[in-house]
Amino acid sequence: xxxxxxxxxxxxxxxxxxxxxxxxxxxxxxxxxxxxxxxxxxxxxxxxxxxxxxxxxxxxxxxxxxxxxxxxxxxxxxxxxxxxxxxxxxxxxxxxxxxxxxxxxxxxxxxxxxxxxxxxxxxxxxxxxxxxxxxxxxxxxxxxxxxxxxxxxxxxxxxxxxxxxxxxxxxxxxxxxxxxxxxxxxxxxxxxxxxxxxxxxxxxxxxxxxxxxxxxxxxxxxxxxx
Amino acid sequence: xxxxxxxxxxxxxxxxxxxxxxxxxxxxxxxxxxxxxxxxxxxxxxxxxxxxxxxxxxxxxxxxxxxxxxxxxxxxxxxxxxxxxxxxxxxxxxxxxxxxxxxxxxxxxxxxxxxxxxxxxxxxxxxxxxxxxxxxxxxxxxxxxxxxxxxxxxxxxxxxxxxxxxxxxxxxxxxxxxxxxxxxxxxxxxxxxxxxxxxxxxxxxxxxxxxxxxxxxxxxxxxxxxxxxxxxxxxxxxxxxxxxxxxxxxxxxxxx
Numbered sequence: 386x387x388x389x390x391x392x393x394x395x396x397x398x399x400x401x402x403x404x405x406x407x408x409x410x411x412x413x414x415x416x417x418x419x420x421x422x423x424x425x426x427x428x429x430x431x432x433x434x435x436x437x438x439x440x441x442x443x444x445x446x447x448x449x450x451x452x453x454x455x456x457x458x459x460x461x462x463x464x465x466x467x468x469x470x471x472x473x474x475x476x477x478x479x480x481x482x483x484x485x486x487x488x489x490x491x492x493x494x495x496x497x498x499x500x501x502x503x504x505x506x507x508x509x510x511x512x513x514x515x516x517x518x519x520x521x522x523x524x525x526x527x528x529x530x531x532x533x534x535x536x537x538x539x540x541x542x543x544x545x546x547x548x549x550x551x552x553x554x555x556x557x558x559x560x561x562x563x564x565x566x567x568x569x570x571x572x573x574x575x576x577x578x579x580x581x582x583x584x585x586x587x588x589x590x591x592x593x594x595x596x597x598x599x600x601x602x603x604x605x606x607x608x609x610x611x
Numbered sequence: 612x613x614x615x616x617x618x619x620x621x622x623x624x625x626x627x628x629x630x631x632x633x634x635x636x637x638x639x640x641x642x643x644x645x646x647x648x649x650x651x652x653x654x655x656x657x658x659x660x661x662x663x664x665x666x667x668x669x670x671x672x673x674x675x676x677x678x679x680x681x682x683x684x685x686x687x688x689x690x691x692x693x694x695x696x697x698x699x700x701x702x703x704x705x706x707x708x709x710x711x712x713x714x715x716x717x718x719x720x721x722x723x724x725x726x727x728x729x730x731x732x733x734x735x736x737x738x739x740x741x742x743x744x745x746x747x748x749x750x751x752x753x754x755x756x757x758x759x760x761x762x763x764x765x766x767x768x769x770x771x772x773x774x775x776x777x778x779x780x781x782x783x784x785x786x787x788x789x790x791x792x793x794x795x796x797x798x799x800x801x802x803x804x805x806x807x808x809x810x811x812x813x814x815x816x817x818x819x820x821x822x823x824x825x826x827x828x829x830x831x832x833x834x835x836x837x838x839x840x841x842x843x844x845x846x847x848x849x850x851x852x853x854x855x856x857x858x859x860x861x862x863x864x865x866x867x
Contacts, residue, residue: 405680406682415673491798
């Protein structure tokens, strides 16, 4: 557990709290900047965080976690996937959820792993060949939810959850996001149909020939796109 | 490039290229010397102003701060005013911290004071996949903040020039003043926030104002606690005064 993070958390929370005024936030930021400067943290860095080991999701507000997630140093530890998962499930607000998805994929090491990986859906038509990440685990977990749904005679929960995740990935638009979105909708299960339609409709206006933005989806079979 | 392409990307790109070609001085302080936008001033409370050299309480050299708070109009960034408008942002505190933008050539600028450009942003927002979902959130300011960040990231906008949206009528001219939101990048196309800025440099306490303000009404207006000061127009320093004081590490007192 990083003691620096815990010691500074009141200031950190004041900086990122969306309910404080802009002035209060800036004033807390000046105090935090002074702390950072006096302990020798380089400009552009958050704090000298060695590890998140031992941290619990509720040790910090979702906004403080998002701040750490979105300002990762190249050599810093990544926010654990379990924490991201817990925050995603606890907070239903689409802004928080989108930032969790987008921020997780923009962490330097995750981004590098995705850049190194083949930019295509794996041979089984899913996402198994893509590097580990929070959104990938979410998508994989939805298969179990879909199985449960099927036992109960429907497919609503998994379908809605996949639709939401694909929406976030499309909005993020990074290579990693598009690879995950393509992998998530490639298998032709019924419960993936809504998400596939969402992508298909988006591509129809953005890039029907799948030459640029839509390139990641070139192996996906859409009903209406060639 | 992150984000989603839209049918108006080309028009937005043209607007950015036009503003960038005109340059910061032309859109942030039209008709005024370039130095008046090369130097910027950010006001903060008395408790914190002294932490910026040459304040007596400064223990270290702090940079300006990249604000993450959704209360700021144009997403994550350093919020400051060109010194062309020396007390425009004074409603935020008594201490004016001046910093320099040493190099803005090549920056991608977005001129939100131009209604046509601002309207492009409004159109762009409505074409985003998340837009319908964000209109339903109870936290409208979070949604706005996110959309503006996504816009700046999508088009790698280094600086937004926008009209003041909070004011005291004697300090802030809502029609002619220009405020700035300066981006700090943590990775290509990804904004940093909540960290010290590296683009405005050498931040120093330069102006001290003999006035305090409090939020009034809806929060858009500020009320002067000491004023009205009848001779205020004669007390306000010129941009040249501020620049000279900054260069000489002097403190400039504004008030009786």
